[in-house]
Amino acid sequence: MNGAMDEKYTNSSLDTSVPVIDEWITSSDGVKIYTRTWNAISDKPIATVVFLHGFGEHIKRYNHVFDKFARENIEVYAYDQRGFGETAIKNKNPGMTGGWKVATNDITEALLSRRRDGIPQFLMGHSMGGGLTLNYATEGPERHKVAGYICSSPWILLSSNAPQATKRDVLLSVVAPVLSMFLPNVVINTDVDAKYISRDPVEVDKYKEDPLIHNIASLSSLVDMVSGGKLVINKEYTNVTFPVYIAHGSADLITDPKASKSFIEKIKSEDKTFIEWKDRYHEMHNDYGNTEIIQSYIQWILKRSTLESNK
Template sequence: MAVTKTEEAWITTTDGKEIFTKKWKPANDSPVATVVFCHGFGEHINRYCHVFEKFAEAGIEVYSYDQRGFGETGKKNHDLGVTGGWRVSCSDITDALRKQRRSGIPQFLMGHSMGGGLVLHYATLGEERNNISGVIACSPWLDQPPAIRAKWYQRWMGDLGSMVMPNMTITLHVDPKGISHDPAEVKKYENDPLNTGKLAISQLMEILHCGQKIRDTDYVNLTQPLLMAHGTTDPVTCFSASKELFEKAPSTDKMFKPWDELYHELHNEYQKDEIIQSYIDWILKRVGSKN
């Protein structure tokens, strides 16, 4: 097995936020592709070490960061759950793409759950959208499954709260048993001190509204190579919403991978080795690598 290198660093944004970042690099420091990754709601990037070590072993460099309001970033800035909204999140993605780009090496954008919805949104409107070689969205948060979907009056109250107290945080309950069939992964999730259920109400409503907007035919503008993966029994984010967006996306190079009977965190299911490899293979195919 090839040895990979990791680099951790704190960066300071132009608006003064300190952001925790991490990079997984191939041992020879000569990647065939690079990836900027956005994690999901309430979590942090060190939950993905087992994923991106495999990427690096395959020659793919990955850069990620604890998004504003989450993980080490939220802890250090004392603003858990406050992301600044998708405009700010997209600006952070733009900065990451520009700073991490290597000349002549294809660059991909990847996200899970909230991060999956964010990268799909970025791929339609982001400043660097035309310079991305491909997009991977895993279990994207485009809608809630029917069993937990907010009622119309809850959304109305949320919209009102967004106008009156936009940065007021609420606690969202994510059932740990819905992330994976593996009890060990569920226990790790429950016991992780960096996981949080807090989210600013304005940011919650923005996610819900943008998840619908991005599926509207007149809005869909996903032309990059696209891979979407979703567990068919995901109880956290909506499988059918992912399928709807995929079918509308005008990309001529797109793949939808439904994982039968799997839950929300595909990379933490019993089949994780196969699933992680499928992401790697998709990237390598598009860069023409034989690794």
Template sequence: MSSVNVVEEWVTLSDGQKQYTKTWKVTPSAKAHLVVIHGFGDHCSRYDPLCRVFAEHGIESHGIDERGWGETGKRDQSFGNNQGYNTALSDINEAVNRTKQPGVPLFLLGHSMGGGLILNYTARKEQYDGVAKITGAIASAPLVTLTTPVNAIKYHGLKLVSHLLPSFGIRADLNPEAMSHDLEEIEKYKNDPLVHDFTTIGTAGGFLEAGKDLLTIGSKITTPILFSHGDADPVNLYASTKRVYEITSSSDKELKTWEGLLHELHHERKPDRDAVAEYYTNWIKHRIPQ
């Protein structure tokens, strides 16, 4: 069994942005590396239990707090502002290139907003050089379409205002009870000082447009990929994840449906969350060259 040493670090991105990172370092050596992209209102430290399971199997995880969220958003006092969807994709590309080591397989895991981001990222391999370095990706409850869609009037209003006032702040009204059946996890979510539902019109509009795009450009994804979604998810629509899975061009693709589970699969009740962690671990291990 591998041991883990958790290392926090601030890195400087190519445009000068300071970004908080956390790495679950494996000793003596990692069998694979994994870049973790968190969800909306989320931050990488909430993935600690899952990343520790990965570390037990020699998988070293590298998490980032995206612009507008977690310690990065707190430092900049810019909660909910990702500075543009393409900026978020470029930050993933930098994390991939920063993490990739010769001879060590590299995987991506993105949840919710992060799941939508990694799907859009892997669909744009002609734009981002890191995509070719990825051995496989896991999209957990990815944001393609909201389960309760924004009505047409509000949606088109958001699109219009996002061009005029992209930095205007709004609230997303996240429901903690939608995340998990586990009451303890719900309380942790409510009381986490870095969890928030702030965003900007530009950021929200970017997510909605990018999700809509996936229903067509998802066909460009050729990276080995696991789609993982609870069919009772009240946040992101399971049927849209299934649709992107169906059009994905990868010869190695899988849709894992978790019957009755809610949005944050990795924070569901035991034994469900243990089954999720085991499934992800085995999926990765089976794609590590022997």
């Protein structure tokens, strides 16, 4: 991001073999934002990645993922988005995201601040972060300078197979939009069931016990996320010609894999990949067989980095 850096320190307490830098920065509109960088193993990485986490969570949950990226000489920069993680605690506003327009500006600032001449830069996101990633690919100010987009279980549409999906959809599509016009900053609990994030009960327990995870959002933020996903899937985005990889678990009961497939089918990119991973739940990087998933992201990036370098 383009704002001032407030604090910078190396986090040596992590179970990781690569240098990890934690920073508090100030965004261009004065908001304190917590960031983490997993540095590549060499001074000149083969690629850099800006990563966007999912709804209710935070970037510290990805140490086991991006340590592997860094060991393959891929630098990853991520930040706790507004309303979530350490950023929410610092600003005392859990669930207050500012909406997709603000989120898009934060992404642009992150891309600009982390860009390196001659090194391909990728944008990657999970769930809510995946929806933001796809939206950025369609209309983000810096979209033409991004080498490729990677999405894990993106929130385009919520799963229609989830228990009480009808009740949820009425709340999100009818009740919340009306209430948000009068009470935009009222926060509600979205009641995400932890058992649907992973088949691994250990990971489910970690999720439940994590003090930085919450499932609340302001009405205006929630409506913006839902409507933003619908815009992504309903528009004919013929301008998306960049490389795109979407991975989605076939057993995801939080976000809809059919929406991911539909998006891939619509875009005009000649380099587009959709993999529906059999039986995987929402957080495939925290599910059984997660090494295979993580390596698929790494190999996809490395292949396109090589192509970019040979241009």
